[in-house]
Amino acid sequence: MTRRLSLFLAAALVPAAAGAAPVLDxxxxxxxxxxxxxxxxxxGTADPGEKVTVTLAAVSRTATTGKDGRWRVDLPSMQAGGPYTLVASGKDAAAARASDLLVGDVWLCSGQSNMEYPVRRALNADTDIAAANDPEVRLLTVQRRTSLSPQSKFADAIAWSLLTPESVPGFSAACYFMARDLRASEKVPLGLIHSSWGGTQISPWIDLTSAEPFEKENAGLLALYQRDPLAANLRFGTRWESWWKERTGTEPWRDSRALAWKPMPTAAYWEGWGDPAFKDYNGLVWARRKVTLTAAEAAWGATLSLGVIDDADETFVNGVPVGNSFGWDLKRQYKLPARLLRAGENEILVAIADSWGYGGFQGPASVLSLAIAGGETKSLGDGWEYSVAPAGVTDPPRPPWDSNAGASLIYNAMIAPLGPYGLKGAAWYQGESDVGNNRPYAAKLGALMASWRKQFEAPKLPFLIVSLANYGAPQTGPRPSGWAELREQQRIGARRDPDAALVVAMDLGERTDIHPANKQEVGRRLARAARHAAYGHDEPVGPAAATAERSAGAILVRFTGVTGKLVPWSGTRALAFELCGEDQQSCRYADAIPDGNVVRLADDGRPATRVRYAWSEAPVTNLYDEALLPPGPFELPIR
Known part of the structure; x- marks a missing residue:
């Protein structure tokens, strides 16, 4: 027997290598x-060119994996039921399985902190958690992440869990309480996907193509950041510098002696400095630190580490903007090429903007450093100075790579990986971080709904929009209100869309807490809106102002969506109605009497071109219909 024949026979006796099983997303x-x-x-994924057969409830479909290793099949629609096993099989009988699957309705719940607010912090949490034991409700939470480009899979492991007292405490309270009411009325299995991030504006949640009309200036800057972060920071830095100079007339990055400096007690949150002026301080503070380098050290370049900064920073080294980041859990690390450093004294300036809660360096001091490339790490834990910005110099511009305010970064990492997963609808509770933003929120809301519908291949996907809850000091007279303007934008955005419903929450808040705990009522109203918008029930969402017109010495405001009639609680008059002329100074409270689905405002004989209602951060109102639902804030022209 020849050596070649021996090798052939030996190979023939070895079993062929088993193919790798396909992978389900x-x-x-x-x-x-x-x-x-x-x-x-x-x-899911498999070897390129592999034929994958997917089977569910005895129905199979086959697809061939593309060159990118991805495959997709579309199974026929099914009625509610289960449990089922989903099998994706490939060559050599290798298969991936998922068991205990149900067919029912899937809701995506998203937004910022009031959607993120967990069940364990809601009213009556202990009782509600103990009763949360429904095997036909399943939960999935998406972790906070950002990406510069749309992702096809999540960066973190995700998995569905059964609803139990152990799984529900950290889940979105508004989402869960909505689902609890829907389970009672619809009696089908429910899947809840929660993807939220506290403190975020709406722009990061919109895909870049849809956001481009609002982000024309930023689209190119974001593309540059993907290629060269330092170059993008240099370009954005000119915008930030112009913002500061317009308000103060100074350029501290060119000459820091333009500011008055004091020794910083410690590189830690300024609320802990022991200075009464910083006990509850929210605003902008400059920090300065100088560091000496040898010519050899400067020639290597370095990495500047500042630890976590709360909330946002604009950082300069030797007068050059090198980084701008936002996030109370984000560690700042900025690469410094050799051309930015010099032999001798180098100056680090950090403009720290804080809008709520703790502010400044988080510390500990040991995390602040300058690491020379290929050399020693110099501690920057002490020796800092600080200078407080003038009063009113707040809310600096934020770059498009800002995780909480930039263009599309959260969408790319927290919505895009959901792919075309089948949904019944989406609940959106966001807007607090857009108060004061003069760009058109209603148009952005429309772009968000359109972009998500396109991704989920559902052109008429219902959206439930929660209008902002009341928060802030009460007022004794009409005045401008950023919160009211944002609620009006939410109302307009929902009204423009035939498949959107507005959920009013301005009577459920807390004057001193931006995160009200009564999420059960938010959930009840979300469920009612869902039954109207997604399930076709003949159940009004709640009173909505439609028109305001003059009639026989009065202005009549007509409402749609009223159950029964409008009733003023604790009195005969409805509070918080205003008549306004062309300017703010003309606004005054109006005597208002409800009658069925109309509220009659007494004409006081003074010029009036519009009606406003509940136009305040924390309006005090007493008008409800017989379903115990209030009309939301609005502004209408008088016809």
């Missing part, structure tokens, strides 16, 4: 809920 894990009543998209 993690969204299709054990306990998942699939959307009823529409084709079910299922996807």
């Amino acid at each position: 993690p969204l299709f894990s054990d306990h998942a809920v699939l959307q009823r009543g529409k084709p079910i998209a299922v996807w």
Whole structure:
């Protein structure tokens, strides 16, 4: 026997290597809920060119993996039911399985901190948590992440979990309480996907193509940041510098002696400095630190580490803007090429902007450093000075790579990986961080809804929009209100969209707490809106102002969506109605009497071109319909 023949026979006796099993996308894990009543998209990965067969409830579909290793099949629609096992099989019988799947309705709940607010902090939490034991409700939470480009999978492991007293405490309270009411009325399995991030504006949640009309200036800057972060920071820095100079007339990055400096007690939150002036300080503070380098050290370049800064920073080294970041849990690290450093004294300037809660360096001091490339690390834990910005110099511009305010970064990492997963609807509770933003929130809300519908392949996907809750000091007379303007933008955005419903919450808040605990009532109102917008129930969402017109010495405001009639609680008059002329100074409170679905405002004979209602951060109102639902804030022209 020749050596070649021996090798051939030996190889023939060795079993062929088993093919790797196809992989189901993690969204299709054990306990998942699939959307009823529409084709079910299922996807995953396998070897390029491999034929994958997907089977659910004895129905199979086959797809061939593309060059990118991805495959997708569309299974026929199914009625509510289960449990089922989902199988994706490939060559040599290798298969991936997900068990205990249900078919029902899937809701995506998203927004900022009031959607993120967990069940364990809600009213009556202990009782509600103990009763949360429903095997036909499944929960999935998306972790906070950002990305400069749309992602096809999540950066963190995700998995569905059964609703139990152990799984629900950290889940979104508004989302869960909505689902609890829907389970009682619709009696189908529910899957809840929670993807929220506190403190975020709306722009990061919109895909870049849809956001481009609002981000024309930033789109190119974001693309530059992907290629060269330092170059992008240099370009954005000119915008930031102009903002500061217009308000103060100074350029401290060119000559820091333009500011008055004091020794910083410690590189830690300024609320802990022991200075009464910083006990509850929210504003902008400059920090300065000088460091000496040898010619050899400067020639290497370095990495500047500042630890976590709360909230935002604009950082300069030797007068050059090198970084701008936002986030009370984000560690700042900025690469410094050799051309920015010099032999001798180098100056680090950090403009720290804080809008709420703690402010400044988080510390400890040991995390602040300058690491010379290939050399020693110099401690920057002490020796800092600080200078407080003039009163009113707040809210500096934020760059498009800002995780909380920039263009598309959160969408890319927290919505895009959901792919075309089947949904019944989406609940959106966000807006606090956009108060005071003069760009058009209603148009951005429309862009968000359109972009998500396109991704989820659902052109008429229902959206439930929660209008901001009341928060802030009460007022004794009409005045401008950024919160009221944002609520008006939410109302307009929802009114423009035939598949959106507005959920009013301006009577559920706390004057001194931006995160009200009564999420049960928010959930009840969300569920009612869902039954109207997504389930076709003949159940009004709540009173909505439609028109204001003159009639026989009065102005009549007509409402739609009223259950029964409008009733003023604790009196015969409805509070918080205003008549206004062309300017703010003309606004005054009006005598208002409800009658069925109309509120009659007494004409006081003074010029009036518009009606406003509940125009305040924390309006005091007493008008409800017989379903115990209030009309929301509005502004209407008088016809």
